[in-house]
Amino acid sequence: MKKLILIIFSIFLILPGTSYGQSSADKKIDSQIDQLKNKVASRVAELKLVEKRGIVGTVESVSDTEITINNLDDKTRIINVDEFTKFSSSEDNTFGISDIKKGSQIAVLGLYNKDSERLLARFIDQTVIPQILYGVVTKRDEKNFTVTLSTEDGTSYVVDIERITKTYDYLDGDLEISGFTKIKTMENALVVGYADPKEKDRLTAGRIITFPGVPKNPRIPVEAQTSTKPTGSPSI
Numbered sequence: 001m002k003k004l005i006l007i008i009f010s011i012f013l014i015l016p017g018t019s020y021g022q023s024s025a026d027k028k029i030d031s032q033i034d035q036l037k038n039k040v041a042s043r044v045a046e047l048k049l050v051e052k053r054g055i056v057g058t059v060e061s062v063s064d065t066e067i068t069i070n071n072l073d074d075k076t077r078i079i080n081v082d083e084f085t086k087f088s089s090s091e092d093n094t095f096g097i098s099d100i101k102k103g104s105q106i107a108v109l110g111l112y113n114k115d116s117e118r119l120l121a122r123f124i125d126q127t128v129i130p131q132i133l134y135g136v137v138t139k140r141d142e143k144n145f146t147v148t149l150s151t152e153d154g155t156s157y158v159v160d161i162e163r164i165t166k167t168y169d170y171l172d173g174d175l176e177i178s179g180f181t182k183i184k185t186m187e188n189a190l191v192v193g194y195a196d197p198k199e200k201d202r203l204t205a206g207r208i209i210t211f212p213g214v215p216k217n218p219r220i221p222v223e224a225q226t227s228t229k230p231t232g233s234p235s236i
Helices: 004-048
Strands: 050-062 067-070 075-078 086-088 103-114 118-126 129-142 146-151 156-161 167-173 174-177 186-197 202-210
Touching: 050 075, 067 103, 129 156, 129 202, 146 186, 156 186
Parallel strands: 075 118, 086 118, 156 202, 167 202
Antiparallel strands: 050 067, 050 103, 067 075, 103 118, 129 146, 129 186, 146 156, 167 174, 186 202
């Protein structure tokens, strides 16, 4: 009988301890769950704040850790550079931050922070940004296969038409393949091309879209000029 009493008494002594141990474990688990929830919430907030984005622009200033560029919308963007940023160039296998100067044209892919409006660069590539011009064709030179495009700011650009140039007419909402011979003076035109490094206000066209039947842009006060015709038949 005494042994039975001792056993029951021992069980009562053990149970509170066991109960306390389970309570401590529960609290520890709850604490871990709370920490996990906080981490998940923080990560979700971070993902909402940061997104992958690409920017193309012309460099305004550069340091070892930061590049300021003007993008295609002529807005200033700040690029952060760190030890994980990779650089590339089709012309230079050793291209790096030290090769980037004011006026350099680069394409950047990285993580854009919506709060700071900065891009943490992961890849920076040296590139050539095409010019996009909209104006009126004021002259055709059939001998040299060029057109002169006048724009709203009063600049006249000489546009070289090469065999690689793709020319289109925009008619009734559709693009139709055209050609140099179909480009007319006093037509509105959109030109996408690359600047001539040797001559100001001259570029080689990659694409030209003309808008037949659309009234000339009234903001461009120009007079039609006669075409300069070649002695032979055009080859384009």
